[in-house]
Amino acid sequence: MMDIKQVRENPDRFKEASRLKNVPCDIDKLIEVDARRRAVQQELESLRTQSREGGQQLALCRNPKSEWYKRAVQNGKTPEEIKVEADRLQKELNDVKARSKPLEDEDRTVNEEFAAAMLTVPQPAGPDVPVGSDDTENVELRRVGEIRQFDFKPKDHVTLGQELDIIDIERGVRLAGSRNYVLKGDGALLHQAVLRLAQDMMVQRGFVPMTVPVLVREEVMTGTGYFPGGREQAYLCERDEKALVGTAEVPLTAYHAGEILDESRLPLKYCAQSTCFRREAGAAGKDTAGLYRIHLFDKVEQVIICRNDEELSIKLHAEILQNAEDVVAALELPYRVVNVCTGDLGQGQVQKFDIETWMPSRDSYGETHSASRFYEFQSRRLMLRYKDAQKKTRFCHTLNNTVVASPRILIPLLELHQNADGTINIPQALRPYMNNKERIEPRP
RNA sequence: GGAGAGGUGGCUGAGCGGCUUAAAGCAACGGUUUGCUAAACCGUCGUACUGGUUUAAACCGGUACCGGGGGUUCGAAUCCCCCCCUCUCCGCCA
Numbered sequence: 001m002m003d004i005k006q007v008r009e010n011p012d013r014f015k016e017a018s019r020l021k022n023v024p025c026d027i028d029k030l031i032e033v034d035a036r037r038r039a040v041q042q043e044l045e046s047l048r049t050q051s052r053e054g055g056q057q058l059a060l061c062r063n064p065k066s067e068w069y070k071r072a073v074q075n076g077k078t079p080e081e082i083k084v085e086a087d088r089l090q091k092e093l094n095d096v097k098a099r100s101k102p103l104e105d106e107d108r109t110v111n112e113e114f115a116a117a118m119l120t121v122p123q124p125a126g127p128d129v130p131v132g133s134d135d136t137e138n139v140e141l142r143r144v145g146e147i148r149q150f151d152f153k154p155k156d157h158v159t160l161g162q163e164l165d166i167i168d169i170e171r172g173v174r175l176a177g178s179r180n181y182v183l184k185g186d187g188a189l190l191h192q193a194v195l196r197l198a199q200d201m202m203v204q205r206g207f208v209p210m211t212v213p214v215l216v217r218e219e220v221m222t223g224t225g226y227f228p229g230g231r232e233q234a235y236l237c238e239r240d241e242k243a244l245v246g247t248a249e250v251p252l253t254a255y256h257a258g259e260i261l262d263e264s265r266l267p268l269k270y271c272a273q274s275t276c277f278r279r280e281a282g283a284a285g286k287d288t289a290g291l292y293r294i295h296l297f298d299k300v301e302q303v304i305i306c307r308n309d310e311e312l313s314i315k316l317h318a319e320i321l322q323n324a325e326d327v328v329a330a331l332e333l334p335y336r337v338v339n340v341c342t343g344d345l346g347q348g349q350v351q352k353f354d355i356e357t358w359m360p361s362r363d364s365y366g367e368t369h370s371a372s373r374f375y376e377f378q379s380r381r382l383m384l385r386y387k388d389a390q391k392k393t394r395f396c397h398t399l400n401n402t403v404v405a406s407p408r409i410l411i412p413l414l415e416l417h418q419n420a421d422g423t424i425n426i427p428q429a430l431r432p433y434m435n436n437k438e439r440i441e442p443r444p
Numbered sequence: 445g446g447a448g449a450g451g452u453g454g455c456u457g458a459g460c461g462g463c464u465u466a467a468a469g470c471a472a473c474g475g476u477u478u479g480c481u482a483a484a485c486c487g488u489c490g491u492a493c494u495g496g497u498u499u500a501a502a503c504c505g506g507u508a509c510c511g512g513g514g515g516u517u518c519g520a521a522u523c524c525c526c527c528c529c530u531c532u533c534c535g536c537c538a
Binding site for chain 1: 454473494495517
């Protein structure tokens, strides 16, 4: 959520953001609703003042024991005269109430309208974000690692998984429908090894590991920016008014929602492994083969909550990006980092860097990590604040990045580390998590 | 799932239709005094929206908020209805 004052002062900035990000938002209407809302509020406030003051006077008129009443009698007023006065007041207040009623209703509806409109305002992209309409216009920043040249014909991960009996897509689909799978034997172990390596690396860097709910209240989805815009992408448990999260970013970022933190506690660095649920609505027919686009996966996510300082946010953004790069490097995989363009940016992100890892079966780099910074966008929705040194309450900044998501990362891992005989070399860093095994081979 | 008891400011805790703009205490912050720690005294001490004003910070107002939402009333923390949450006991269960 953005600051309405900023929208009022500089509506063009947000219209521009709406256009560049291709996020629909009617700024003119919002400003109109805002003006109406304030007008109604002022009118209502003055009526409420009248009502309160008149009500207090009425109480005095009706109470013969009150100081006011005694003084009035002393000044020569008869009880009858006071009663006439009270009745007149009563009538006046009835009238005030009658006038308030329709305004109360309008106040309610106009505020709802305002709140709904505010949820659609996009966060303008940062100055270093390339302008573009979709992911084809993302700008490559750097390539790291050599792309392996095979001296045999490499197999894709689906074939490898089938032959080694470590991935069973067919039965996964039979159990749970399309975009589902079963990991088996060393496949299951490799999956967990990757996640555990990632988490250990984060803990070593001072991130506090957490386990978090994955079925959360809708306001948590709204607070992190996934609702209402991304409602289609989430699995809903409507009976309980809850949603399954698509990432642990949601519960981690919302963990301190509604709190006013002490600046001395910042920055907070959290990581969590969680299962992620995605409907992949609108992606029908896209990436249907293999483990690339699936409904359910596990991910270790990193989240930072820091003070309201853009320079610091930018610095920490680089830090969480580096954390992820180190994980990919530990897995001995070649990757590139791209600066995501405006059109491929979400509503709330100021800037996003994706790490794309080389995937031989796709003959291209494929997205494996996504590092975003939000400034106040999520904090405002979540009422996530802190008191600064001047005792002023301010909104935090939030950032997040993937540490590793599996099984997607198993695609390059299996494909790039395969041998001509169909076995797979396990990278050094993973071996401690695989009982020191060096190679995945067919089970006897 | 059943029965009961509760939800008031950072915390404790009064208030149960109108001198409540929520008492008091604790904690916190600022100051005075003594000066090693500490103590005493005085003051400040919520959040949101909003008006005035200002370059701004700050300042001065208004309204709302006593778990959430409705209702009764001129007036609700207080009365009524619905929901949520917490605690205790029982039941069920990985």
